[in-house]
Amino acid sequence: MPHLAATPSTSSAAAAAATVPAALPTGSGCVAFRRPWTIPRPVALRLRLRAQGVRRESGGVRTEEQEQETTARTFYDLLGISAEGSPDEVRAAYRRLALKYHPDVSPPGAAAENTRRFIEVQEAYETLSDPSRRASYDRALARGVCRLAFSGSRAQRAYYHHQDHEEKSGWRRSWEDQITELKRRSMTKDSEENLSWGARMRRRAEASSAE
Amino acid sequence: MAEQVYTVASDSETTGEDKSQPSFPDVAIGIDIGTSKCSVAVWNGHQVELLKNTRNQHGMRSYVMFKDDNLSAGVTGGATRENAHEERDILSGSAIFNMKRLIGRTDTDEVVQASKALPFLVQTLGIGVRPFIAALVNNMWRSTTPEEVLAIFLLELKALVEMHLKHPVRNAVLTIPVAFSRFQQTRIERACAMAGLHVLRLMPEPTAVALLYAQQQQQLMHDNMGSGIEKIALIFNMGAGYCDVAVAATAGGVSQIRALSGCTVGGEDILQNTMRHVLPNFDSLYAGQTMDRIKSMGLVRIATQDAIHKLANQESVEINVDLGNGQQVSKVLDHSEFEQVNRAIFEKCEKIINQCLVDAKLVPEDINDVILVGGCSRIPRIRSLVLGLCKKEVSYKNVDALEAAVSGAALEGAIASGVTDPSGSLDLLTIQATPMNLGIRADGDGFAAIIPRNTTVPARRDMLFTTTHDNQTEALIAVYEGEGERAEDNHLLGYFKIAGIPPAPKGSVEISVCMDIDASNVLRVFAGVVKPQGPAIPPFIEVRMPTLDDGHGWCGQALAKMYGKTLDLAVLPKKLQP
Numbered sequence: 001m002p003h004l005a006a007t008p009s010t011s012s013a014a015a016a017a018a019t020v021p022a023a024l025p026t027g028s029g030c031v032a033f034r035r036p037w038t039i040p041r042p043v044a045l046r047l048r049l050r051a052q053g054v055r056r057e058s059g060g061v062r063t064e065e066q067e068q069e070t071t072a073r074t075f076y077d078l079l080g081i082s083a084e085g086s087p088d089e090v091r092a093a094y095r096r097l098a099l100k101y102h103p104d105v106s107p108p109g110a111a112a113e114n115t116r117r118f119i120e121v122q123e124a125y126e127t128l129s130d131p132s133r134r135a136s137y138d139r140a141l142a143r144g145v146c147r148l149a150f151s152g153s154r155a156q157r158a159y160y161h162h163q164d165h166e167e168k169s170g171w172r173r174s175w176e177d178q179i180t181e182l183k184r185r186s187m188t189k190d191s192e193e194n195l196s197w198g199a200r201m202r203r204r205a206e207a208s209s210a211e
Numbered sequence: 212m213a214e215q216v217y218t219v220a221s222d223s224e225t226t227g228e229d230k231s232q233p234s235f236p237d238v239a240i241g242i243d244i245g246t247s248k249c250s251v252a253v254w255n256g257h258q259v260e261l262l263k264n265t266r267n268q269h270g271m272r273s274y275v276m277f278k279d280d281n282l283s284a285g286v287t288g289g290a291t292r293e294n295a296h297e298e299r300d301i302l303s304g305s306a307i308f309n310m311k312r313l314i315g316r317t318d319t320d321e322v323v324q325a326s327k328a329l330p331f332l333v334q335t336l337g338i339g340v341r342p343f344i345a346a347l348v349n350n351m352w353r354s355t356t357p358e359e360v361l362a363i364f365l366l367e368l369k370a371l372v373e374m375h376l377k378h379p380v381r382n383a384v385l386t387i388p389v390a391f392s393r394f395q396q397t398r399i400e401r402a403c404a405m406a407g408l409h410v411l412r413l414m415p416e417p418t419a420v421a422l423l424y425a426q427q428q429q430q431l432m433h434d435n436m437g438s439g440i441e442k443i444a445l446i447f448n449m450g451a452g453y454c455d456v457a458v459a460a461t462a463g464g465v466s467q468i469r470a471l472s473g474c475t476v477g478g479e480d481i482l483q484n485t486m487r488h489v490l491p492n493f494d495s496l497y498a499g500q501t502m503d504r505i506k507s508m509g510l511v512r513i514a515t516q517d518a519i520h521k522l523a524n525q526e527s528v529e530i531n532v533d534l535g536n537g538q539q540v541s542k543v544l545d546h547s548e549f550e551q552v553n554r555a556i557f558e559k560c561e562k563i564i565n566q567c568l569v570d571a572k573l574v575p576e577d578i579n580d581v582i583l584v585g586g587c588s589r590i591p592r593i594r595s596l597v598l599g600l601c602k603k604e605v606s607y608k609n610v611d612a613l614e615a616a617v618s619g620a621a622l623e624g625a626i627a628s629g630v631t632d633p634s635g636s637l638d639l640l641t642i643q644a645t646p647m648n649l650g651i652r653a654d655g656d657g658f659a660a661i662i663p664r665n666t667t668v669p670a671r672r673d674m675l676f677t678t679t680h681d682n683q684t685e686a687l688i689a690v691y692e693g694e695g696e697r698a699e700d701n702h703l704l705g706y707f708k709i710a711g712i713p714p715a716p717k718g719s720v721e722i723s724v725c726m727d728i729d730a731s732n733v734l735r736v737f738a739g740v741v742k743p744q745g746p747a748i749p750p751f752i753e754v755r756m757p758t759l760d761d762g763h764g765w766c767g768q769a770l771a772k773m774y775g776k777t778l779d780l781a782v783l784p785k786k787l788q789p
Contacts (some may be wrong), residue, residue, distance in 0.1 A: 091441055095465045102640055103669060103730030104627075115669045115730050122667050130572075 074141060075124035083138070087129060094125040238628045239382035239411045240372055241620025243419075244361070246311045246452025246477060247586065249273045249285070250617040251368055253376065254625030257632075259618045262375050264288065266295065270613055271368075274301050274308035275360045277346040277353055284367040302509030304330045304347035304500070307360045309479060311388075312452045314357040314402070315395030318342040319765075322475050328483055328497070330505045330512075339765035350502070358398055362405035369406055383408045384624040386416040386616045388453035389473025389646045392692055392702040393734065394757050411627045413732075415646060417446040417457030418468050419619030420584055420610065422641050424459070425466035426622060427609055430636065432463075442579040443469075444607070447564065447597045448616065449587035451478035456563050458571035458578075464639045470570035470665045471646040472563040478519075478587050481553050486515045488552045489530055489542050507534040518544055523589045550592050557596055564600050570665045575602040582607045584615045643668050649726055649734065651676075652689040652698035653780045656771065661726045664694070668732060673725035675741070676780040682714040686722060687778035688738050689770055690756055703767040704734070705758030708778065711749035712740055722780060 076083050079093040099105055101121055106114040127133045240253045248270040252261045261269050265287055272285035276296055285308075288296050301308065309329060316323050318335035323342050326333045332352050334343035344360075345352035372380050387399060396413050403410045414422075424444050441462040448455040455473040459466050487493045490511055497508050510532050518528040527545035534540060550557070568575065583606045587593055598606060611618075626637050644667050648660035653676060661674045678686065686709045693701025712720055721742035727735045739751030759766065 088441075091460075091462070095463055095467075098465055098467075098642055099463075099640055102642060105640055106730075111730060119669060119671060122670075126667075 075128050075137065078120060078124045079128065083141075085128075090125065090128045094121065094129070097121045237382070238630055239384050239624035240380055241384050241386075241419075241617050241622070241624045242365075242368065243386045243416070243617035243620055244311055244364070245270075245273055245450050245586075246309055246479060247273060247450065248613070249364070249368065250614065251372055252614075252617045252621035253372065254621055254630060254637075258636075259621045259625075261614055261617065262372060264371055272296075272301065272308070273310065273364060274306040275346075275363045276300070276306045277348045277355075278305055279349065282363055284364040286364065286367040286371050298513050299506075299509055302330045302505075302512055304332075304502075304505045307331050307344065307346050307355060307357075309452065310357045310361045310364070312475070312479065313342065313344065314361060315392065315398035316342070325480070325483065328486075328493075328508075330500075330509055332500065339768075347505070358402045358405065361399070361402035365403060365406035365408060369408060381407070381409050382411045382624070382628065384412045384414055384620045384627060385410060386419045386620050387413045388475075389415045389417065389455040389457070389471045390453055390475050391415075392647070393704055394702060394759065397757060412623060414620055414623055414641075415455065415457065415471055415473070415643075416450075416453075416616045417448045417455045417471070417584075418459070418466075418641055418643060419617075419623065420446045420448065420582055420615045421457055421459035421461070421466045421468065421619070422622050422639060423610060423615055423619040424580070424582060424607070425461045425464055425639055425641070426636060428461050429464040429639070433635070443573065443577050444580045444582055445564070445567070445578050445597075445601055446582045446584065447560075447588065447593075448585040449477055449560065449593060450585040451587075453477050454560055454563065454585075454587075456567040458567050458573060464635075465642065466639070467642045467667075468644045469573070470567045471644055472567040472570065473646060474559055474563055476556050476559045480556055481587070481590075482512070482516055482519065484552050484556070485519060485544070485549065486511055488548070489515055489518075489544065490540055503535060507532075507538075510534065511540065514540075519549070519590075522546060522549055523591060546591070553592075557592060560593065561596060561600060564597060568600075575600065578603070580607040582610060582615070584610060584612045586613065588612050643732075645670070645728065647692050648694060648701075649690070649692050649704075649728075650674075651724055651736075651780070652687070652691065652771075652775075653782050655775070655779060656697045656699060657782075658691055658693075658695060658698045658701055659782045661724060662728065668728045669730050671725065671727045673723055673737075675783040676722045676724060677783045678712065678715070678717050678720045678722075679779045679781050680777070681717050683717065683720075683778075684712045684714060685710045685778050686712060686780050687770065687774045688724060688736065688752075688780075689767065690736055690754075691767075699767055699771070703759060703770075704756045705736075705754060706766075706770060707736075707738075707752055707754050707758075709738055709740065709749065709752060713743055713745075713747050715743070718781070721783060 074083075076085065079085075079090060079097065081089050081093050085093070098118065098121065101114040101118040103111050103115045103118065127137050238254055240251055241259075243250050249272075250261060250270050252259050254260075263269055264271050268288075272288060274285045276283045276285075283296075285296075285301075296306070300306065308331075309326060312322055313326055313333070317339045318341065319337055319339050323333065323335060326342075327335070331347065332343070332345040334345075341356070343354060344356060345354045347353075369380055383403065385399060385403070387396060391399075391413075399413060400410050421444065424446070428442055441460050444459050444461060446455075446457045446459065448457075452475065453473060454476045455471070457471050458469045460469055461467070490496065493511075497504050511534070514530050514532045518530045521528045522544070527543055530540060530542045530544060532540040578601050581598060581601045581603045583594060583597060588597075589612065594606065598604065622637070622639065623641070626639060631637060644665045645662055646664060648658070648664045649662040650658050650660035653659040659674060659676070662670055662672045666672070676686075687706060688709060689698065689706040690704045691698050691701035692704050695701045709722065712722070719742075720740060723737075723739060723741045725737040727737065729735070734756045736754050736756055737751055738754075740748045
């Protein structure tokens with residue numbers, strides 16, 4: 001049984017990659033915000049999305065980007081940039097994907113899934129936009145130990161939250177924790193990965209009460 | 212070339228024909244309820260339009276006048292010029308104002324204590340319950356609550372908007388101070404519900420300004436065909452009740468809030484400090500509210516306020532007030548004196564600006580524009596202080612200090628209502644951040660932040676905890692929000708208990724506490740035992756926060772006293788984590 005603490009991530013890379021939401025133009029002019037979907041609002045339901053102006057440029061790379069996402073393995077793949085991408089490219093990619101996955105611009109049906117994607121994009125951006133974090137991540141990648149961008153592992157998460165308060169040495173340890181976790185997960189890949197955290201919690205509760 | 216139009220049809224009425232004609236009834240209005248003044252704006256199909264009241268004012272004084280059986284709010288301010296409420300009527304004890312400072316606070320709060328210097332009745336018992344507030348009606352104190360006062364005000368505001376738009380209004384985006392706790396946010400929502408308004412979103416004031424800035428930058432880019440270079444703006448907003456700072460990175464219509472900080476310091480504090488300086492025996496003179504004291508205090512207030520306004524443009528100002536009973540105040544106030552008296556406030560402003568820059572991981576040289584908004588941004592010392600810290604000569608010119616926040620709220624209202632604009636001026640997105648740490652009580656009186664402040668939302672974070680006693684079977688999860696190191700220094704949002712923890716030596720059980728802020732800014736806390744595994748562990752608990760209602764001031768202390776030792780949790784040191 002995998003350690004529960006390692007799993008409360010919003011989604012695994014596998015789950016995310018398996019369900020690419022319906023194509024949504026990045027230049028969605030019709031913006032749906034956090035609450036609107038909870039109230040009846042005909043205007044919002046009539047989503048008229050336009051591709052226009054500057055956003056049309058980003059529309060051009062959309063297909064390619066989505067292909068990359070279905071096989072996203074690293075933060076770079078996820079943001080759709082090369083490993084040599086400049087800080088400006090990281091920021092531009094982040095904005096492009098935020099316009100695509102942020103719940104405020106998501107159609108009602110895809111809001112939950114897109115929220116998960118957005119959190120992943122955010123994590124990728126936070127790592128790659130910080131030079132020291134990016135360097136650590138690159139080192140881990142170079143050693144070929146960081147195949148998955150998102151393991152949702154507890155160690156990795158802790159590492160991101162607390163890195164500001166940690167010594168540099170803490171970084172490596174966290175990564176090693178994550179590697180161990182990744183190895184372990186690849187050994188015992190369970191179907192629960194595709195469920196939401198809440199669903200996993202319920203399933204676990206059911207399983208334990210049934211035993 | 213024909214413009215591409217993507218249509219995501221989710222109901223049968225979709226047609227694309229009326230695309231330039233947004234259905235008016237559904238556009239949410241933007242409201243900026245200030246401590247002192249309030250304004251309302253709406254997207255009129257082409258641009259943001261600020262609404263005026265019958266007295267031709269954009270900024271309406273925030274108060275509600277209680278007179279006989281009539282209630283009238285500052286929206287119309289006595290409806291006509293002839294019946295207009297004068298400032299001295301507002302200060303006669305019959306009007307309640309500064310609701311935004313009082314709402315959602317308990318009587319142990321220092322802001323409530325400071326509000327006792329206002330002409331209406333603010334009574335406190337110091338036991339962590341809501342203060343008793345009353346207005347003078349026919350020489351009697353008539354009780355009310357900040358929520359009720361705000362609701363009456365919003366009702367009048369709603370009527371004004373409906374009269375102007377000629378159709379009912381239901382949805383609104385309101386701006387709130389950064390320093391507002393989640394509990395205070397629920398009070399604002401309640402006041403809105405009482406007034407028949409549905410809150411589409413509560414937006415921290417500087418982020419509304421950031422949205423307006425993002426739109427302007429987007430427009431500039433279209434006009435100049437420039438590239439989508441990221442611009443960093445520092446927004447400083449200081450009104451009568453609160454002071455907020457935000458750092459936003461803007462490009463391509465996306466406004467990313469990098470950091471937020473705020474505090475409950477504003478023009479009201481400056482005014483009170485200055486009144487006490489002008490009249491050193493202010494507190495002893497006005498201890499206990501009698502009719503003549505209220506009247507003379509009102510006069511001091513008006514004269515001091517007037518002097519502060521004048522000081523923005525002149526070196527010194529003379530204050531002359533006849534307090535009655537032969538008492539006279541006569542004083543010349545100059546800049547250096549004024550700045551000396553309010554030094555602590557200016558230092559507080561500096562502190563939150565510096566904190567915001569540190570949190571955004573930026574240095575002053577990174578900032579492209581400094582945006583100064585709010586009534587207090589007119590004070591020369593404030594302007595020089597903010598510009599100095601940001602190493603800038605001038606501030607950003609294209610926004611009105613008093614109208615920027617409400618304009619941003621109206622933009623957000625239109626965007627959130629699904630309105631599109633052919634020119635692309637509504638193709639905007641704000642990526643918000645949490646203004647305060649969210650966490651739980653742990654390690655005795657400690658505070659373990661699970662979602663640190665300035666985390667981008669939506670967000671989900673978790674943390675592992677362990678038991679502090681051998682065979683501990685229950686644990687208290689007390690959820691707090693704030694910046695304090697100790698749990699008690701923060702706002703208690705709610706609490707619950709995990710029971711049925713399998714008996715084990717202390718430190719061996721692992722309890723996961725996960726916090727989730729979803730797309731609607733709703734906070735949920737999930738908690739449960741993750742080690743050991745097996746059939747003998749209790750199900751996880753999911754709690755939506757805040758769960759607390761009124762009178763929670765001492766609740767945290769009561770919890771700590773009753774259960775602090777026995778049901779405590781410890782943060783699991785990271786090296787022990789798998």
